[in-house]
Amino acid sequence: SDRVGVHWANITCLESALKSSYLHALLCLVTASTGLTDEQKEFQKVAFDFAANEMAPHMAEWDQNEIFPVETMRKAAQLGFGGIYVRPEVGGSGLSRLDTSIIFEALSTGCTSTTAYISIHNMCAWMIDTFGSNELREKFCPDLCSMEKFASYCLTEPGSGSDAASLLTSAKLQGDHYVLNGSKAFISGGGDTDVYVVMCRTGGKGPKGISCVVVEKGTPGLSFGKKEKKVGWNSQPTRAVIFEDCAVPVTNRLGSEGQGFNIAMKGLNGGRINIASCSLGAAHASVLLARDHISVRKQFGETLSNSQFLQFKLAEMATRLVASRLLVRQAALALQEDRPDAVSLCSMAKLFATDECFSICNQALQMHGGYGYLKDYAVQQFVRDIRVHQILEGTNEVMRMIIARDLLTES
Known part of the structure; x- marks a missing residue:
């Protein structure tokens, strides 16, 4: 799509990539694509594909060796992910806040930590694009959108x-x-x-x-x-x-x-949606990991998936994931439309999604038993990476203060 500046030519054999069991499972998970436009579904597919092929295979290594994956992020920028909601005239993709949420959720299934940084980078690029002079926009935004600079x-x-x-x-x-x-x-x-x-x-x-x-x-x-x-x-x-x-x-x-304070808070409204979206991706991947583990792990002569208790746990995890996703996407729409309830909804989305998604990831680790505590298993990294989301971009205690203040000041 020329309109958004996403370089589709760089995506080869997308349909064959979608046949991989990992990616197919991600795309089919409980209503991940429900309600999206055809264009948004394409963004989502590209982001899932990038997460599966360029991020997930390296996630553990980046974590273990504390590697800042500059070249991988520049590959993401070639797909338009370096300035997702920056205006196209300075190199951005010009997408909506909802499009952005969809992309960050998908990318986060491959590496939550790296995607969270990309989300912060996008927030900074948007702030310069929105509040900077034309000279500043032209000086900084193109290199930020290409991720030549971070x-x-x-x-x-x-x-x-x-x-x-x-x-x-x-x-x-x-x-x-x-x-x-x-x-x-x-x-x-x-x-x-x-x-x-x-x-x-x-x-x-x-x-x-x-x-x-x-x-x-x-x-x-x-x-x-x-x-x-x-x-x-x-x-x-x-x-x-x-x-x-x-x-x-x-x-x-x-x-x-x-x-400056007003600019910072406007940036953080979007940042809260972004980090909540990264939490969705971590929970999304963790539900799949838990499902796959209990489907093969045997105890007492049968697979764990035959346990009604674990079936119910998995059902609750999926339900909380979908509820979180719906709230995050509603908040993204409110922010895009500059609605009066946008600040409260962004705070609600950040509070609810980061709390619920951490709980989902933690439950997924529990369902792995002792294996979940080993660094050979990805679920423990999702738990570690997602925990800080309840603290940054405004702690969840501050989110409660914002929501309560809005309720108490309504006329």
Whole structure:
């Protein structure tokens, strides 16, 4: 489709690829494609195919050796996945938020950690495309959409996590530059990426004193902390990002001065849909892994699939997956349409899907018995990779606060 800039020519023998048992099972799982347009089903097939052939075979290696799979992500970008909802005139695919959710769910079945980073990268590219000047858009977006360059989102600080509006990283105006001082914590891609979308304080206390600037790797005064050792998400590096008299041109600001917190929150609304979609993919794959395991594992003279208890567990897992998927897709539509309930729905989707999908993955591990605790079995990696989704992009406790606040302020 020329409209979306997806290079279908790079997809060879798609129909034969769909015959693989792994991919066929993924596509047939309880209503994964139900309600989608023909075009959306094609996006989904391409993403499932990429996940099965380019990601899943390497998922364990990337995790074990903490490899940031740059070349694989660039292959994904050739399919249009580097700037999925960025405008086509600067290299993006121009797809909707629902299209994006469908793609991230499918990719996440191959490697949740890598897909989660791709989702953060997409969020940063969208923020530059939406709030940047034409000069900034033309400078950064094409290379981000092709993933020749990679981006990181810098909001969290050592002393301001959930209370993001209290951030302390300062940006003092000196002539035609801002001079940044401070640090950011838990930054995905930190040190390995090229472009940093940074929230910093240009004014007084509170959200209205925050602005957003783009900082390029190599800028004097920009440095990085040690690589963090994490439970999961090991295919993407995480470091502190440190600013010491780091001079950034005023022209690198996104939006107007004082608009940064609003920009950050708008980015996070989409980010919450993205990370919820990655959770769907992990749960999606884990249901299949559990189903396949109990179909072959024998105890007491018969396969575990003959146990009504495990049949019911599998049915509950599939039901919770479908319910999560429906809520995430509804929230994606609300965000795309800029509906008044979009913020609450994004929060609900992130809360519900990340909680439920972690429970699904954890139950899938339990159904594997002792085998599920071995790194030879993929289910344990999905459990480790998905756990952080209940924390990042706003903790699930904060999601409850947002939803409750919206309910209590309705007239």
